[in-house]
Each structure stands twice: as C-alpha cells, then as structure tokens.
Amino acid sequence: PGSGGRRNTLTEWGSGMARTAELQHQRRAFWTGIRDGLPTVAAAKRSGVSQARGFRWFRECGGVSPVELSEPTGRYLDLAEREEIACGLERGESLRAIGRRLGRSGSTISREIDLNGQPGRPYRAVPAQVAAEARRRRPKPRKLADQRLRGEVQKGLEKRWSPAGISARLVVDFPDDEAMRISHETIYQSLFVQARGELRKELTRRLRTGRALRKPRKRVDGRADPDRRIPDKTMISERPAEADDRAVPGHWEGDFVVGKNNRSAVATLVERSTRFLILLHLPGGPHDLPAFEEAAVKAMTALPAQLRRSLAWDQGLEMRNHKKISIAADLPIYFCDPHSPWQRGTNENTNGLLRQYLPKGTDLSVHSAEDLAAIAAELNDRPRKTLGWLKPDEVIGPLLSGDQTAGAASAP
Incomplete structure (x- = not known):
C-alpha cells in the first residue's frame, strides 16, 4: 500500500x-x-x-x-x-x-x-x-526602484506629459547622469502591469487616453473576434481592378458621419469616378441598423444597374448584415483593411467637405431629410478640380435614369 x-x-x-x-x-x-x-x-x-x-x-x-x-x-x-x-x-x-x-x-x-x-x-x-x-525569470533590478528617477517620472505624468516625452526630457535635464535614464516602454509597463506597480495606478488617468489597460496598436478590435462581428466579409483586395483607376463609374464608398456622443448619424455614399454624393437620413441614429439597411437599399436600387458595381466600407458594425444589403440591392460589398482610411479616400475627402454643413460635436438629428437633400445638392453642384472643374451632377447626369439629382434618401 x-x-x-x-x-x-x-x-x-x-x-x-x-x-x-x-x-x-x-x-x-x-x-x-x-x-x-x-x-x-x-x-x-x-x-x-x-x-x-x-x-x-x-x-x-x-x-x-x-x-x-x-x-x-x-x-x-x-x-x-x-x-x-x-x-x-x-x-x-x-x-x-x-x-x-x-x-x-x-x-x-x-x-x-x-x-x-x-x-x-x-x-x-x-x-x-x-x-x-x-x-x-529571475527578478531583475527595476529602474523605478530608484526614488529620484521615480520622482521625476511621476512629476512628468502629473503634468500630463507622455511617457516618450518624459524619457526624452530626462536626457535633456540630466545629460551626464546615466542613472536618470528610462525608456518609455518601462514607464508604460510600470503603469499597466500590476506586478510592477511602483507608480501609483491613478497616474494612468494622466495619460492622454486615460486607460488603465494598454491596447496594442495593431489590434483590430479588443472586444471580440472581427470575423465573428462581421461574418463572411469580402476584403477590398478582391474588388475588381477597374475600380482602382476610376475609369468605370458605379463603384461607391460609404461611411457614417456621427454627431455628438455618437447618438446621431448621417450615412454617406460617394461614387468614385464622378464624386457624386448621396446622404442617408437616419432619424434613429447610428444604432438603428434595420433603418440604415433599408435606407441604403432604397438609395442604391434607385440607381441604374451600371451604377451599382461595388460598395466599399470600413469594418464598422453597421455593416454586420452586409449580405442582406448586397442581395437586396444587387450590389457587391467589399471591406477595407483595419485602420486604412486611404482605401476609401474619396469618401474621406467628401466627409471633410460635409463637415462644413454638419460640424463635429453637434446633434445631427436636427437635420431633416430635406435638409440633407439640399446639402447633397449643393455639394454635387460644386465644381471640382479633379473633374476638370466640372460638377458631379454634370458628370453623372448622362448615366442616371429618372430624377436622382437630389442626392438624398431617407430611412423610414
């Protein structure tokens, strides 16, 4: 036994x-x-x-x-x-x-x-x-165990300096003292890793982000798996090559312009070759996805088939049901790579122009569908250098069937 x-x-x-x-x-x-x-x-x-x-x-x-x-x-x-x-x-x-x-x-x-x-x-x-x-994993001497160095780092954080700025300034203030050297990465680790808490945790509030967790730059999204958030997406690298040189009309780019506290929004659709703009009125705000989907389908199906070749969007959750929109509008949808706004350069530029009418930090829900139609009409009537000083209305006009010059659609 x-x-x-x-x-x-x-x-x-x-x-x-x-x-x-x-x-x-x-x-x-x-x-x-x-x-x-x-x-x-x-x-x-x-x-x-x-x-x-x-x-x-x-x-x-x-x-x-x-x-x-x-x-x-x-x-x-x-x-x-x-x-x-x-x-x-x-x-x-x-x-x-x-x-x-x-x-x-x-x-x-x-x-x-x-x-x-x-x-x-x-x-x-x-x-x-x-x-x-x-x-x-033998323990190594910690840089911030030095009280004088720790004091200088703490003073910098209390002044809301970045860790990189603190590290660089120590070299300027103590040029001949090698003991007063610390990398910005060591400061970050002291702030974020519980096992290295030489600096008070509340100092993290002095950082620009104010976060108590460090989020790596390369991460797509810290909340969930992006493939599960937007399933079965087709990336922009698979979009037809004809869209790249803008020679063939019918390739669109889209995005949300959001208002104060992300409680209101206007969706923008811009045609790449003509710069023609359509604004979607979303009275329910950015979280009313069924209303957005209905407005997007309504706007795109009002266009002739030759102007519905593709739509590029970022990886926002508003496109979670992209397959539903794609089938209803007979429109292929492609997704940009994370943190790559240049892949929708036309849309980004147009959104900048749109901010003259819809300033950041304001409540966009005060604008009616008629207001948005007037804004789109004014922008589509603006001469563009990239079009040889023609207007988007003038370039897209021969391609449109029916009355689509207003450039606005509304969710119910």
Whole structure:
C-alpha cells in the first residue's frame, strides 16, 4: 500500500507539472497573439484557453505581456531536447552519447541534469522545462526602484506629459547622469502591469487616453473576434481592378458621419469616378441598423444597374448584415483593411467637405431629410478640380435614369 501510494503521488505530481508546462505554453501563445494584433477572443482561441481566461489574463496584466514570448532557443535546451535526454537516460545511454545525438556536449547534458533534475528522482522532461523557465525569470533590478528617477517620472505624468516625452526630457535635464535614464516602454509597463506597480495606478488617468489597460496598436478590435462581428466579409483586395483607376463609374464608398456622443448619424455614399454624393437620413441614429439597411437599399436600387458595381466600407458594425444589403440591392460589398482610411479616400475627402454643413460635436438629428437633400445638392453642384472643374451632377447626369439629382434618401 505504501509503494502504491507513492506511485499515485508521483503520478499526480507528474500530471500537475505537465499541466503547469502546458499553461505556460498557452500563456506564451496568448500573449504572442496579442502582440501580433489579435483581439482577445481570437488570441484565446489560438492558445486553446477559454474567452473568460483570456479576458482575465489581459485585464490582470493591463494589456502588457508578463511572460517572455520567445521560446528558448540557441544555447538553451528546449522541451523536445529534454524529452530526448529523459529517453536516453531510461535506455542507459551515456551522457556523451545523448549529447552527440542532440549536437550538445556531454557537459551540457550533465549540467542540465544537475540544475533541473529532481533530487532522488528520475530525470523528467516536463518538470525540467518548468524549472528551467522559472530560472530564466529571475527578478531583475527595476529602474523605478530608484526614488529620484521615480520622482521625476511621476512629476512628468502629473503634468500630463507622455511617457516618450518624459524619457526624452530626462536626457535633456540630466545629460551626464546615466542613472536618470528610462525608456518609455518601462514607464508604460510600470503603469499597466500590476506586478510592477511602483507608480501609483491613478497616474494612468494622466495619460492622454486615460486607460488603465494598454491596447496594442495593431489590434483590430479588443472586444471580440472581427470575423465573428462581421461574418463572411469580402476584403477590398478582391474588388475588381477597374475600380482602382476610376475609369468605370458605379463603384461607391460609404461611411457614417456621427454627431455628438455618437447618438446621431448621417450615412454617406460617394461614387468614385464622378464624386457624386448621396446622404442617408437616419432619424434613429447610428444604432438603428434595420433603418440604415433599408435606407441604403432604397438609395442604391434607385440607381441604374451600371451604377451599382461595388460598395466599399470600413469594418464598422453597421455593416454586420452586409449580405442582406448586397442581395437586396444587387450590389457587391467589399471591406477595407483595419485602420486604412486611404482605401476609401474619396469618401474621406467628401466627409471633410460635409463637415462644413454638419460640424463635429453637434446633434445631427436636427437635420431633416430635406435638409440633407439640399446639402447633397449643393455639394454635387460644386465644381471640382479633379473633374476638370466640372460638377458631379454634370458628370453623372448622362448615366442616371429618372430624377436622382437630389442626392438624398431617407430611412423610414
């Protein structure tokens, strides 16, 4: 019974160490995904952990990885090599023979067993890997443990300076003092990572963003997987090449212009080759998606077929039901890459002109469908240098059937 109990204990111990190693690899995979710009949900899915665990890891660490992302390489033994060492020892091979098979010296194998093996127990790969990684994470002296440096950084943050500005200014103020040097990344980590809280957490409110979590620039969206938010989207890279040179009319770009506190909105549709503008009246605001979809379909189906070749949009949630719009309007819809407004350059430029009539920070719901029709008509009547000083109305006129010169459509 005693030996059986010991065997059970060893089995449980080995299983626990295996789970620890697996969790470390999952953490590394998760934070590698965050570094590569994946949303939290997608990073969790890639690493094989639940969404809840992924969100907890991200929140607890302030959006900054607490683990070394690179797998041990080069002079470090990896898990596969440690498994070979364990198998060789079980077969009774000499340390030199194991080393020759791995391309390592016998002294390296001997040192590995002494450092990472369990005293009085057979060498096992998983616990040795865990021990080696724990040793690699030896605590290092923290820059902000220096009270004088910490004080200067704190004063800069209280003045609402950026971490990059603080780092650069320290060189100016203390040109001959190497101890007064710190990178902006170290300041960010001290603010966002709970384990490195030398600076008071409330100082994060002094940052321009005011966030207590750091959001990597490359991330598409931190809330959910973008493929799940807008399923089955076709990217702009697959749009017909004829749209790029604007020689063929009928390719449109669209967007929302939002009002104060994102509670009101006007949708804009601009034809790439003629710069003709259509404004969609959305009395229910930007979150009334059925009304937007109906207004978009109504506006596009009023155009002749040769002017409904494609529509480019960003990855906003208003296009969650893009397939419904595409089928109803007989109009292919293509999505721009994240953070790439230049892929809808015509629309961005037109929205800038539109802000003369619909200023930022104002309530756009005060404008009726008739008001928007008048604004669109005025912009479509404006001579454009890019059109050889012709007007959008004049260029698109021969292509239109019926009366479409008003340039406005309304949601019910």
